[in-house]
Structures are given as structure tokens and as C-alpha cells.
Amino acid sequence: MVAYEEKTLLKERFFMNIPLEGASVRSRKLERFKCQAVPAARVVPTLAEDVLQGFARRPRVLPPKYFYDALGSELFDQICDTPEYYPTRTEARLLDQSAHSIICQVKPEHIIELGSGTSRKTAHLFEACEANGLEPSYWPFDVCEEVLHAAAEALLEAHPWLSVQALIGDYSAGLAHLPQPAGRRLFVFLGGTIGNLTPEESIAFLSELRGLMREGDAFLLGADRTKAPRLLQAAYDDASGLTAEFNRNVLNVINRALRGDFNPHAFDHLALYNEALQRIEMYLVARHDQEVHLMALERRYGFLHGERILTEISRKFTAESLTAELRAARLNPIRHYQTEDQYFSLVLAQPS
Numbered sequence: 001m002v003a004y005e006e007k008t009l010l011k012e013r014f015f016m017n018i019p020l021e022g023a024s025v026r027s028r029k030l031e032r033f034k035c036q037a038v039p040a041a042r043v044v045p046t047l048a049e050d051v052l053q054g055f056a057r058r059p060r061v062l063p064p065k066y067f068y069d070a071l072g073s074e075l076f077d078q079i080c081d082t083p084e085y086y087p088t089r090t091e092a093r094l095l096d097q098s099a100h101s102i103i104c105q106v107k108p109e110h111i112i113e114l115g116s117g118t119s120r121k122t123a124h125l126f127e128a129c130e131a132n133g134l135e136p137s138y139w140p141f142d143v144c145e146e147v148l149h150a151a152a153e154a155l156l157e158a159h160p161w162l163s164v165q166a167l168i169g170d171y172s173a174g175l176a177h178l179p180q181p182a183g184r185r186l187f188v189f190l191g192g193t194i195g196n197l198t199p200e201e202s203i204a205f206l207s208e209l210r211g212l213m214r215e216g217d218a219f220l221l222g223a224d225r226t227k228a229p230r231l232l233q234a235a236y237d238d239a240s241g242l243t244a245e246f247n248r249n250v251l252n253v254i255n256r257a258l259r260g261d262f263n264p265h266a267f268d269h270l271a272l273y274n275e276a277l278q279r280i281e282m283y284l285v286a287r288h289d290q291e292v293h294l295m296a297l298e299r300r301y302g303f304l305h306g307e308r309i310l311t312e313i314s315r316k317f318t319a320e321s322l323t324a325e326l327r328a329a330r331l332n333p334i335r336h337y338q339t340e341d342q343y344f345s346l347v348l349a350q351p352s
Contacts, residue, residue, distance in 0.1 A: 033152050035166040038141065041174025047257050048297060055301055059283070064196055064312040065172070066253050067246060073144075075246040082242060084234040087192050090344045091222050092121045095190075098337040098346055099128035102186075105335065105348065106218045108136045109183030114171045114209075115193055116140030119151040122188065126159050136186070139179070141167040175208050184216045192224035192344070195279070195315035199325065202315075206329030213351045219331060221347045225338070226316040229273040236271035236280050236314070244269035247282055247311055259295040266290055270308070278321070282312040322347060 045053070047066060054061035068076070080088040103125060113122055119140055129136055138155065142148050148166040155162055167179070187209060194202055209219065237243055248264035255262050267284040274281050286303040293300050317325075322345060323333050332352035338345045 032156055032163040033166070034164070035145070035148065035168065036179075038167045038169030038179075039177045040170065041176035044170060044173045047254070051254065051258065051294065052297065052299075055299075059308045059310050061310045062250060062254075066250050067312075069249070069253050072246060072249050072253070075242055075249065079238065079242045079246060082238040082240060084238045085243075086231070086235055086343060087224050088121075090339055091190060091192070091346070092124070094337060094339050094344055094346055095121050095124040095222075099124040100131065101335070101337070102220060102346075102348055103128040103132055103134065106186045107134060107184060108186035108218070110139060110181050110185045111136050111188060112139040112141065112178070112185055113188040113190070114141050115189065115191065116142045116148070116151065117144075117191075118147055119155060121190055123155065123158070125186075125188070126155065126162060130159060130161070135161045137163045137165055137181070139165045139167055139181070141169060141171055141178070143168070143170050172205075175212055178212065180212070185213075185218075187213070187217065187219045189220070190222040192222055192314070194221060194223055194325075195317070196313060197315075198313070199315075202325055203328045206326065206331060210330050210351055215351070217351065218334075219349045221322075221326070221349065223317045223322050223345050223347065224314070225342055225345055226278055226318055227343060229275065232273050232280055232316065233271050236282060237269065243271070243282075247284060250311055251284070254294070258297055261293050263290075267309075277315070278317070279313045279315040281310060282314075283308040283310055317345065319345065327352070 050063055050066075054063070079085050108129075111122070111125060113119065116122065119138075122138075122140075126138070140148055140151065145166075145168050148168065152164040152166055155164060165179070165181075169177075189209075194205075197205060213219065247269045248267060251260075251262035251264040251267065254260050266287050268287055270283040270285050272281050272283070273279075286305055286307045288305050289303070291300055291302050319336060319338070323336075326333055326347065326349050330352045331349040333347050333349045335348040336345060337347075
């Protein structure tokens with residue numbers, strides 16, 4: 001995950017069109033970049049629909065994808081640099097250590113990354129490709145066109161051989177319209193994002209991906225591991241309060257989109273480790289009795305003191321549970337990379 005200052009610089013470079021090299025060099029880089037939209041394969045609920053459905057449940061629920069407006073994305077980048085939040089730097093270190101082995105085993109002609117974001121960690125794979133004389137094309141798939149452009153600019157500058165075929169869309173809306181380039185493909189899904197899905201959602205997602213894969217293709221999955229609850233809870237409730245601000249900001253998103261009057265500071269941030277389900281649960285907890293009006297929905301919602309809204313789950317895996325989930329989707333793990341402290345895993349799998 002790119003630090004906030006670096007991400008800001010990338011965006012400024014793209015939007016202000018600041019040249020970093022001569023016109024001919026820039027022209028050659030543009031020839032190596034294409035961007036296309038990936039149509040949704042199925043209907044995805046709107047924010048209004050998610051609020052109507054989620055607020056009818058107990059506890060009330062919001063999908064975590066609404067965290068990432070402009071402020072939420074900036075806050076998350078800052079969270080990644082806190083001492084408590086180990087996943088981003090741990091996965092990056094593991095990728096650095098294992099990229100050579102992964103690339104030598106797969107020898108990809110295309111690298112397709114779902115939820116690519118800023119592509120900072122994926123750069124380790126391109127460095128390993130370069131060291132082994134391989135020149136795959138890169139297909140980053142993300143909802144944010146701005147970030148796709150900015151990430152591509154940095155990658156093309158770092159790797160003169162690389163071509164980037166950026167894909168704009170929401171992978172949760174289905175993969176049926178994903179381009180199918182000929183040749184060996186390495187599908188990549190990093191960041192422990194698989195943990196934001198329930199087991200049923202995860203297996204459905206992995207099965208859909210498995211349906212696209214051909215003989216010779218491979219899948220690289222990053223997943224966070226179970227560990228001491230105190231370490232997990234600290235990672236999702238940093239001492240500086242950034243995660244609390246990040247969590248409460250989803251109420252600002254609702255206010256803007258649905259003309260609501262949530263007071264974010266009337267809710268406390270709470271992160272709990274549910275040991276039975278092996279997952280972190282993030283909540284917003286009402287500090288007092290209150291009523292919220294969402295004018296766009298023509299609804300009023302009452303919250304009692306202590307009432308919770310579940311805003312995110314983040315499942316943690318053992319080596320065994322991770323393998324079982326992949327196999328349930330007919331994916332066969334062929335190599336398991338893990339840190340010495342077993343904090344994080346990268347699993348390389350192929351269609352079974």
C-alpha cells in the first residue's frame with residue numbers, strides 16, 4: 001500500500017500532467033498503457049439498498065466497501081504506516097522474499113490483479129520477472145480509475161518493458177466479462193481482502209475465478225493468519241485513533257449520498273476478536289440514544305445507547321483453513337509461503 005505522500009504525488013503527476021521525461025519517452029510510455037471498463041456481470045446493490053437491507057438486521061450491518069471515499073482512502077494509507085498495523089508491511093516483506101520462486105514456477109505471460117489499488121506490493125513480482133528475463137503484461141482491476149492511471153505511470157517508469165492493460169470495474173459484480181488474453185496467466189488477490197468475505201462468499205468468489213482459469217494458469221492469494229487476540233485488536237484499533245476516524249467516516253459517506261444527519265462523533269469505534277469465528281469485527285457503537293434521518297430514503301432510524309453497527313469483518317486463517325477454502329473452490333494449493341512468525345501467508349494454487 002502506497003504511503004499517503006507518495007500516492008498524492010502520483011495523483012498530482014497524473015492530473016496536472018507533470019512531465020518527468022522528454023516528450024518522446026512519455027509518448028512511448030503511453031503506447032504501453034491502455035484502459036478499459038469491465039461491465040458488471042450481475043447487479044450489485046446500491047448504497048441505498050445496502051442501508052435498507054443492512055439496517056433491517058440486528059446488529060445493523062454496512063458493507064466495508066463504503067469506507068473508501070477520498071478521505072477514507074487517505075486514512076487507510078496512514079493506518080498502514082502505524083506501528084500496530086502489521087498486515088501491509090508483512091505481506092510486502094513476504095512477497096519480496098518469495099517473488100522469485102513464484103515467478104519461476106508460473107512463468108506468467110500475463111499478471112491479472114483483482115483489487116489492485118496502487119500496485120505497490122505487486123512491484124515485487126515485476127522485479128522478479130525482470131530478473132528472470134520475463135516480460136508479462138499487467139492487468140490491474142480496480143474501481144478507481146484515478147489510482148489505476150497513477151499506479152501505471154509509476155510502473156511504466158520503473159519497467160520500460162512493461163505494458164499495462166488497466167481494467168475499471170468492481171470484481172464483486174462478477175468476472176464473466178473479464179478479458180481472456182491467450183497465454184499463461186497469474187491471477188493475484190492480495191492484502192488479506194479474502195478475509196472481508198464470509199466463508200460462503202469467499203468460496204463463491206474463488207469458484208467463479210476458478211471457472212475462468214485454464215491449464216497452466218495459477219492463482220496467488222494473500223491471507224492474514226490467526227495470532228494473539230491482543231495483536232489483532234491493536235491492528236484494528238491503533239493508539240493514534242486513525243482506525244476509529246476511518247470507521248466513523250463511513251457515516252459521512254452515508255450523509256452525503258443519502259442526505260443523512262448522522263453525527264459520526266456520536267458513535268464510538270470498537271474492534272473485537274471473535275475467537276469462535278476467527279475474525280476481527282469492527283463496530284460503530286452509539287454513545288447515547290439518538291435518531292437519524294436519511295432523507296433520500298424517507299426513513300428515520302433510532303439507535304439506543306450501546307447499539308452497534310457492524311462495519312467490517314476480517315477473517316484470520318490457519319494454514320489448514322486456508323487450504324480447505326481453496327480446495328472447496330476446486331483450487332489446489334501447490335506452494336505455501338509464510339513468514340517465520342506465521343503472521344501472514346501467500347498461497348500459490350492451480351485449478352484442480
